[in-house]
Amino acid sequence: MISQQILPENGFLGDVLALRRGVQADLAAPLDAQRSIRLLQSVLSAEIVCVLRYTMIAVSHEGLKTDWIGEEFQAQANDERKHMRMAAARIEALGGVPDYNPAGLAVLSPVAGDFAKRVAENLAAEQEVVAHYRALIGHFAGRDAESCAMLEEIIADEEDHASDMQDLLASYVG
Numbered sequence: 377m378i379s380q381q382i383l384p385e386n387g388f389l390g391d392v393l394a395l396r397r398g399v400q401a402d403l404a405a406p407l408d409a410q411r412s413i414r415l416l417q418s419v420l421s422a423e424i425v426c427v428l429r430y431t432m433i434a435v436s437h438e439g440l441k442t443d444w445i446g447e448e449f450q451a452q453a454n455d456e457r458k459h460m461r462m463a464a465a466r467i468e469a470l471g472g473v474p475d476y477n478p479a480g481l482a483v484l485s486p487v488a489g490d491f492a493k494r495v496a497e498n499l500a501a502e503q504e505v506v507a508h509y510r511a512l513i514g515h516f517a518g519r520d521a522e523s524c525a526m527l528e529e530i531i532a533d534e535e536d537h538a539s540d541m542q543d544l545l546a547s548y549v550g
Contacts, residue, residue, distance in 0.1 A: 388501040391425050391481045396508045403511060407519050413472035415512055416523065419530070420463040421478035422505050426456035429498065438491045445491075448544070452537050459530045466526055495545045502538040506531055 395418045402411040430453035433439055439446030464474035509527045516523045 386497040386500055387481075388425065388429055388497050389504055392422055392501050392504040392508065394481075395421050395478075396504070396511075403515050407515065409470050409472075412516070412520060412523065413467055413470050415515065416463055416467045416470070417472070417475055419509065419512070419527070420460060420467065420474055420476075421481070422508065423456050423460035423463055423530075424476065424478055425481055426501075426505070427453050427460060429501075430456060433494060433498075436491075445544075448540065452540070455533045455537070459533065462526050462530065466523055469522070492545060492548050495541050495548065499538055499541040499545060502534055502541060506534050506538065509534070 399415050399418045402414050405411060430449045434446045434449035434453060439449055464476075467474045509531050513524050513527050513531075516527070
């Protein structure tokens with residue numbers, strides 16, 4: 377997996393890993409409404425950082441200079457925004473209040489570095505998000521079919537995003 381190669385400098389990946397670590401106790405405990413809400417809040421937070429990251433890249437030098445790069449990342453940001461709304465709606469359905477202000481995330485800092493590096497960082501973070509959502513599906517399986525279905529739909533898009541980034545990275549670097 378690419379994530380170990382760029383972990384020290386990848387704030388985006390660091391954020392996803394921190395979100396995963398933050399819910400480990402909830403994954404190890406019996407499922408109840410409050411734990412479900414906390415687990416789904418990690419999904420909402422991950423989607424928020426994806427929206428911000430991809431929007432920043434869409435309007436970066438590369439995104440503005442090359443229309444198709446800007447359009448690709450804006451499309452991905454739009455998908456992530458849809459996922460964000462899905463997670464927030466599920467949190468509300470379970471009686472929670474979505475937190476749209478995830479504190480302490482590195483992705484809220486400016487994105488620096490060359491374009492290929494940023495795409496590689498995005499790829500690593502997308503792969504980690506998919507692994508996180510798969511773990512959540514395993515936890516919800518047999519107990520919360522709606523959350524499982526939502527996460528499965530989101531994973532399909534996230535896997536497409538990862539594939540797009542692999543292709544972009546290969547064409548940009550290759």
